Amino acid sequence: MNYYIQQSIHINFIKISGITNSSVFQIGSAGIIKPVAHLYNTGGFTGPAPTAKKVGQLPPTSVSAPAVPLQAPVRMTEK
Numbered sequence: 001m002n003y004y005i006q007q008s009i010h011i012n013f014i015k016i017s018g019i020t021n022s023s024v025f026q027i028g029s030a031g032i033i034k035p036v037a038h039l040y041n042t043g044g045f046t047g048p049a050p051t052a053k054k055v056g057q058l059p060p061t062s063v064s065a066p067a068v069p070l071q072a073p074v075r076m077t078e079k
Contacts, residue, residue: 007028016025 009027011027019025
């Protein structure tokens with residue numbers, strides 16, 4: 001049996017004392033959430049993909065610096 005729930009939740013004030021990487025914060029109904037994955041063959045492929053070719057090692061300069069230039073740290077001064 002499937003239940004379809006429609007909710008309207010109004011929150012005027014909420015205080016969260018701590019969040020970590022494995023925290024879960026949920027507002028609303030509780031129950032089982034079933035993951036869904038749909039796979040489509042949009043290219044019309046009928047056989048397996050060809051095997052990957054080994055090109056070689058990356059040059060050491062490509063990983064020694066960030067790919068995006070980063071801004072230097074800025075020290076905030078008190079007024």
